[in-house]
Amino acid sequence: MPEAENAPLGKLKVYLGYAAGVGKTFQMLADGQTAAQRGLDVVLAYFEPHARPDTIAQVQGLEIQPYRKINYRDRTFEEMDTEALLRRKPQIALVDELAHMNVPGSGRTKRWEDVQVLLHAGIEVWTTMNVQHIESLNDQIWRITGIQVRETVPDWVIRQAAELVAVDVTPEALLNRLKRGAIYKPEMVQKALQGFFKGSNLGALRELTLRQAAHEVDLQQSAYDETSNVQAPRTSETSPAGKADNPWKERILIHITADPSTAILIRRGRRVADYLHADCMALFVHRTTEVSQLPASEREAVEKHLRFARGLQIETLVVGGSDVARTVVEFARHNQVTQIFVAQSQTRLGERLRSRNFAENIVRMAEDLQVTVVADRSRRLRS
Amino acid sequence: MRISELPRPNPERLLKQVQAEESKRWGARLKIFLGYAPGVGKSYRMLDEARRRRERGEDVVVGAVQRQPSGELQALLRKLERIEPLATSSGQAMDLDAILRRAPQVCVIDPLAAENPPGSRNRYRWQDVQELMRNGVSVLTSVNLLHVEEYREKVQAITGKQTTEAIPKSFLLAADDIVIVDVPTDLCLWRLGEKLTPTGISNSRERELSELRELALLLTAEVVDAQLESYVHAHGIEPVFGTHERFLVCITPQSNAKTMIESGKRNKERFQGELFVVYVRRPQDTDKEKAAIESHLESARDAGATIEVLESNDPIEAITEFAQQNRITQIFIGRRSH
Numbered sequence: 268m269p270e271a272e273n274a275p276l277g278k279l280k281v282y283l284g285y286a287a288g289v290g291k292t293f294q295m296l297a298d299g300q301t302a303a304q305r306g307l308d309v310v311l312a313y314f315e316p317h318a319r320p321d322t323i324a325q326v327q328g329l330e331i332q333p334y335r336k337i338n339y340r341d342r343t344f345e346e347m348d349t350e351a352l353l354r355r356k357p358q359i360a361l362v363d364e365l366a367h368m369n370v371p372g373s374g375r376t377k378r379w380e381d382v383q384v385l386l387h388a389g390i391e392v393w394t395t396m397n398v399q400h401i402e403s404l405n406d407q408i409w410r411i412t413g414i415q416v417r418e419t420v421p422d423w424v425i426r427q428a429a430e431l432v433a434v435d436v437t438p439e440a441l442l443n444r445l446k447r448g449a450i451y452k453p454e455m456v457q458k459a460l461q462g463f464f465k466g467s468n469l470g471a472l473r474e475l476t477l478r479q480a481a482h483e484v485d486l487q488q489s490a491y492d493e494t495s496n497v498q499a500p501r502t503s504e505t506s507p508a509g510k511a512d513n514p515w516k517e518r519i520l521i522h523i524t525a526d527p528s529t530a531i532l533i534r535r536g537r538r539v540a541d542y543l544h545a546d547c548m549a550l551f552v553h554r555t556t557e558v559s560q561l562p563a564s565e566r567e568a569v570e571k572h573l574r575f576a577r578g579l580q581i582e583t584l585v586v587g588g589s590d591v592a593r594t595v596v597e598f599a600r601h602n603q604v605t606q607i608f609v610a611q612s613q614t615r616l617g618e619r620l621r622s623r624n625f626a627e628n629i630v631r632m633a634e635d636l637q638v639t640v641v642a643d644r645s646r647r648l649r650s
Numbered sequence: 651m652r653i654s655e656l657p658r659p660n661p662e663r664l665l666k667q668v669q670a671e672e673s674k675r676w677g678a679r680l681k682i683f684l685g686y687a688p689g690v691g692k693s694y695r696m697l698d699e700a701r702r703r704r705e706r707g708e709d710v711v712v713g714a715v716q717r718q719p720s721g722e723l724q725a726l727l728r729k730l731e732r733i734e735p736l737a738t739s740s741g742q743a744m745d746l747d748a749i750l751r752r753a754p755q756v757c758v759i760d761p762l763a764a765e766n767p768p769g770s771r772n773r774y775r776w777q778d779v780q781e782l783m784r785n786g787v788s789v790l791t792s793v794n795l796l797h798v799e800e801y802r803e804k805v806q807a808i809t810g811k812q813t814t815e816a817i818p819k820s821f822l823l824a825a826d827d828i829v830i831v832d833v834p835t836d837l838c839l840w841r842l843g844e845k846l847t848p849t850g851i852s853n854s855r856e857r858e859l860s861e862l863r864e865l866a867l868l869l870t871a872e873v874v875d876a877q878l879e880s881y882v883h884a885h886g887i888e889p890v891f892g893t894h895e896r897f898l899v900c901i902t903p904q905s906n907a908k909t910m911i912e913s914g915k916r917n918k919e920r921f922q923g924e925l926f927v928v929y930v931r932r933p934q935d936t937d938k939e940k941a942a943i944e945s946h947l948e949s950a951r952d953a954g955a956t957i958e959v960l961e962s963n964d965p966i967e968a969i970t971e972f973a974q975q976n977r978i979t980q981i982f983i984g985r986r987s988h
Contacts, residue, residue: 278849280834298837305846391849407892429850430834433867437681437827467890470878474893477830477871478922484864491851491860542920637913639980 277386280393280430281365283480285472286463288319288441288450291395291434292363296325299361299393303329310357312385312392313347313378315364319449329361337372344370349381352390359391366400366418379420386427398476399463401425402579403538406531411471412463422537423580426486433480438469482542489544517545520604522595522629523576523583524551525568528610528641530575535641536608537579545606549576549583550598552591592628599636606637678783681827682762683792686866687859689842692792692831693719693760697726700758700790704730709755713782714744714775716760730758740767746778749787756788763797763815776817793817795866808861822869823876830870835859868922890977895923898978899955900969902929903939905984907946914982915953923979925955928972930965 284291292314303309311331314322332352334345346369352360362385367378375381382392399408402419409415425431442464444450451459463472521536523529533549540547551569555561561569573583588594599607609626626640685692693716704710712732719727733749735742743766749757764775772778779789796805799816806812822828835856840846851857871894878890899914901907911927918925927950929943950957962968973981 280849410892411890429848430836432834433830433832435830435832435870437829439827466885467878467881467887470874470881471890471893474871474874474878477867477874478894480832481864481867481871481922484860484867487851488857488860488864491857495854495857543917544920634985 277388277390277392278429279382279386279427280391280432281425281428282393282395282432282434283476284395284397284434285476286397286441286469287459288444289434289436291397293319293322293325294432294434295361295363295393295395296322296329299329299359300325302359308358310352310355310360312352312360312362313364314361330357332360335373337370339370339372346370346373347378347381349374349384352385353388356388357390359393360385362392362394365394365396365424366420368418377418377420379424383424396420396425398472398479401479403534403541404475404479406534407475408472411475412465412468414462421579422541425483426541428483429487431480431483431487433476435473435477438473441469517543517605518603519543519545519547519606519608520595520599520602521547521549521576521581521608522552522610523549523569523572524610525565525572526610527568529572532608532610532641533572533576533579533581535639537581539606539608539639547581548602548604549573549581550595551583551585552588552594552598553585554587554589554591556587558585558587592625592632596629596632596636599633604636606639607633608639608641611640611642678786679788679826680779680783680824681788681790681829682822682825683790683829683831684795684822684866684870685792685831686795686862687838688794689838690831690833691841692794693723694726695829695831696758696760696790696792697723697730700756701726701729703756711749711752711754711757712760713749713757714759714761714764738767738769743767743770744775744778746771746781749782750785753785754787756790757782759789759791761797762791762793763813763817765815774815774817776821793822795862795869798822798869801865801869804865805862808858819869822873825873828870828873830866832863832867835863892979895921895980896926896976896978897921897923897980897982898926898928898969898973898976899950899982900928900930900984901943901946901950902984903935903942907984908949910982910984911946911949911953911955914955917980918954925950925953926958926972926976926978927953927955928958928960928969930960930962930968932965 282291282295296311296314299309299311309329311326311329313332313334314326332348332355335348335351337344337346347362362378362382365379365382369376369378369381375384382394385392398404399412399414399416400418400420402421405416405419445456445459445464448456450456463469517540519536519540521533523533536547536549539545549572551573553561558566573585576583584598586594586598595607595609598604607629609629611626626638630638630640683692683696697712700710700712710730712727712730714735715727715732716723733745733752736745736748744759744764759775759779762776762779766772766775766778772781779791782789795801796809796811796813797816798819800819802813802816834849835851836847836849838859839855847853847856851860875893878893882888882890895917897914897917899907899910901910914925914927917923927947929947935943947957947959958972960968960972969981972978
């Protein structure tokens with residue numbers, strides 16, 4: 268984003284919920300109203316047109332930036348008008364549904380990319396999203412709900428947030444709202460009750476949301492401590508304060524292959540690295556002398572995984588080596604890696620009987636390193 | 651913030667407890683609004699819900715109100731029926747008998763943590779709440795993290811604030827519903843009359859409040875997890891994996907157990923998860939091996955792990971089964987140290 272190199276970055280505030288209808292948008296608009304009444308320059312940049320009546324009431328009096336109309340396949344769609352907002356340059360822009368995917372022809376593919384543009388122009392952005400849209404939780408969400416969420420937001424975008432607010436409501440109240448028709452149109456209610464709103468799903472999503480919010484709040488404390496230069500002893504911390512600069516600095520290495528389970532591995536590695544405050548990198552080892560000698564399908568799959576890792580701000584490396592397991596372990600040693608993430612080998616039983624599998628080889632060679640073998644639960648569930 | 655948690659309640663026992671409680675309650679439900687500090691807006695959320703319920707036709711009364719309700723709260727209170735407090739020689743007290751005579755469907759009690767004047771039937775207000783529930787009255791009530799017994803010391807260490815009025819955490823775990831009222835720290839201070847600061851943590855007071863906020867979010871997550879576990883048990887469905895991290899360290903006499911337990915503990919703290927340490931006992935264990943295990947288990951205890959010694963001829967089978975039952979997300983297996 269070239270124009271904005273020198274401008275101070277706008278702040279990001281995220282209203283996080285665990286399902287549609289918990290009241291994220293309502294809360295954002297209510298806070299926006301308060302800010303506007305206090306004389307701040309607030310503009311409603313986008314909010315979902317299918318909003319609930321009491322939410323619509325919250326819009327009264329707020330300045331609304333007209334949406335951009337985009338024609339696609341003979342239909343007219345409305346998207347946030349980022350360029351107009353840059354010209355208008357409010358102090359605070361309210362942007363509903365951060366995970367939204369723009370209609371083709373909008374300029375940017377995803378709304379979070381538009382939000383980046385606003386932030387780089389120094390505009391503070393308040394936005395809403397549900398926990399299931401967090402990239403690194405994608406597999407957990409699938410496992411819990413059986414639903415594959417496609418509109419995701421990379422974790423680093425959420426980590427930019429200076430503030431995160433958990434919007435909480437009990438599942439019981441949420442189900443009441445749903446059944447009263449206050450969330451979806453009647454014909455959608457049945458479908459919702461079989462999807463995200465089913466049985467224990469809501470409780471599980473709610474727990475994930477609360478834990479995610481606690482984690483973000485914790486990161487904000489660390490960020491504050493770093494900038495304020497005060498070594499505030501953390502009262503509630505179990506490790507003694509004032510200890511030498513993190514003696515357990517972990518470095519995580521993710522082993523990339525063409526196997527589809529690599530995506531799960533990358534998400535898991537990213538998540539663990541975030542929690543352990545560890546560095547994170549990803550490595551692909553090709554047995555051929557040149558990467559270009561790989562079969563096209565394999566090369567495409569690997570490139571896709573490397574791109575995915577880079578999108579999650581993981582440093583990626585590609586090296587050659589005839590013995591893949593040995594190359595991975597040697598690389599790990601040279602780079603002071605403390606944990607290697609590998610996928611469960613998908614070899615057939617016969618092959619496994621004849622030779623040891625890949626993960627076992629790594630474990631055997633890695634000796635003093637921690638090796639994390641990530642299971643692909645989805646395979647078990649899908650089969 | 652790293653928080654060492656107390657041992658978690660056994661889900662089976664919790665479920666039995668809940669069922670036993672419910673059978674005595676005639677369908678009365680307890681809903682708690684939890685906040686991390688004064689000024690987050692618990693009372694407002696609660697009274698607003700009371701108002702909505704009343705408008706929908708539920709029979710709602712207000713049994714207790716905080717000492718100096720703000721203008722916003724007073725506006726809500728005017729729309730609700732109130733049971734006047736009793737005047738006693740040592741101040742005002744909630745009139746439990748009057749509420750019981752009135753026998754509403756729902757009673758609002760704000761706040762939950764209060765000590766009754768000497769001579770009252772119950773010493774604490776939370777015991778009054780239990781009595782109301784036993785008489786079929788549903789209760790909406792609010793509580794501040796500071797007043798949860800198990801958090802008192804932590805909150806005091808962070809803020810220096812002390813309180814004598816506390817409710818046990820088990821009371822929260824037994825609630826039908828808990829809601830966290832979460833607001834940014836700047837808004838919380840603003841409502842208490844301070845100047846509004848920029849978004850994010852801007853000063854040491856907000857830094858303090860932020861720690862309380864994290865504790866309150868995690869406490870709510872824990873209550874939600876306990877509810878989820880009861881639900882899963884009650885409906886006989888597959889346990890839910892992955893809502894939070896549960897680490898299992900498997901030890902043997904020869905393995906580098908101490909390192910693994912140390913690593914497991916670090917993971918537990920960072921992820922705010924749970925740590926389990928398991929040993930599968932073998933009949934052929936020598937005295938020396940038994941002693942080694944004892945010392946490993948001692949470290950596990952210090953690390954705050956849940957410890958289990960299993961008996962089985964097939965350690966792999968035993969560990970796999972244990973991992974399934976306990977919704978383990980990561981298993982640590984050691985190497986033989988030479």
